[in-house]
Amino acid sequence: MDVVTLPAGVVYTVGAPLSAAPRAALLLDRDGTLVREVNYLHKLEDLRLQSGAVALIKAANDAGVAVAAVSNQSGIDRGMFGWDAYHAVERELRRRLGARGATLNASVANGFHPEHTRGWADQHAHWRKPGPGMLQLVVERLGVRPRRAWMVGDMASDAQAAKAAGLAGAVHLLTGHGVRQRRDASALASPDFPVLVARSLREAHELLAEQGLFG
Numbered sequence: 001m002d003v004v005t006l007p008a009g010v011v012y013t014v015g016a017p018l019s020a021a022p023r024a025a026l027l028l029d030r031d032g033t034l035v036r037e038v039n040y041l042h043k044l045e046d047l048r049l050q051s052g053a054v055a056l057i058k059a060a061n062d063a064g065v066a067v068a069a070v071s072n073q074s075g076i077d078r079g080m081f082g083w084d085a086y087h088a089v090e091r092e093l094r095r096r097l098g099a100r101g102a103t104l105n106a107s108v109a110n111g112f113h114p115e116h117t118r119g120w121a122d123q124h125a126h127w128r129k130p131g132p133g134m135l136q137l138v139v140e141r142l143g144v145r146p147r148r149a150w151m152v153g154d155m156a157s158d159a160q161a162a163k164a165a166g167l168a169g170a171v172h173l174l175t176g177h178g179v180r181q182r183r184d185a186s187a188l189a190s191p192d193f194p195v196l197v198a199r200s201l202r203e204a205h206e207l208l209a210e211q212g213l214f215g
Ligand SMILES: [Mg+2]
Pocket: 029, 030, 031, 032, 033, 153, 154, 155, 176
């Protein structure tokens, strides 16, 4: 994998190349969204794709929509695991998706946490969701205007990061931590920033299709 390290603690992994300029982008939180929430996933045996993930990513791939995973990994600065473990999970995730014909075009993660990152400062808050840094970076690298990108996640901070980055909207999933986060996520909706609620990735897929994401 081609790994680009940005400011210390932020890692961008280049995925499958795009065959043409993407028409839009689909940004997916990882834990609790793309894969089952197990809290601080870092062991391959705990990796389980969520139902509907392959179909959603394939639909985006087929429609010329760039797909990226955008993930807070505070387990790094908590000292629970290192970037090697993160990359191993990333490789296995891509292998399993690829075996079923679904590809990620990029992944970005940060290892920060306000209580665990030494010298926590505004720059860390910029990169860690709900800050917009990772989302802005990924849409820029993928060549997509923010207003052509949607975020899907199970935390209110996913929707908040999407709003701060100027994205088109967010889908709040009720998987992972989504049920207890629903009220805070929905409160972020505004006339120019829809927050749609989905019980599953399958339902998120339908909602994004209704929004015209796949053409
Ligand atoms: Mg999550």
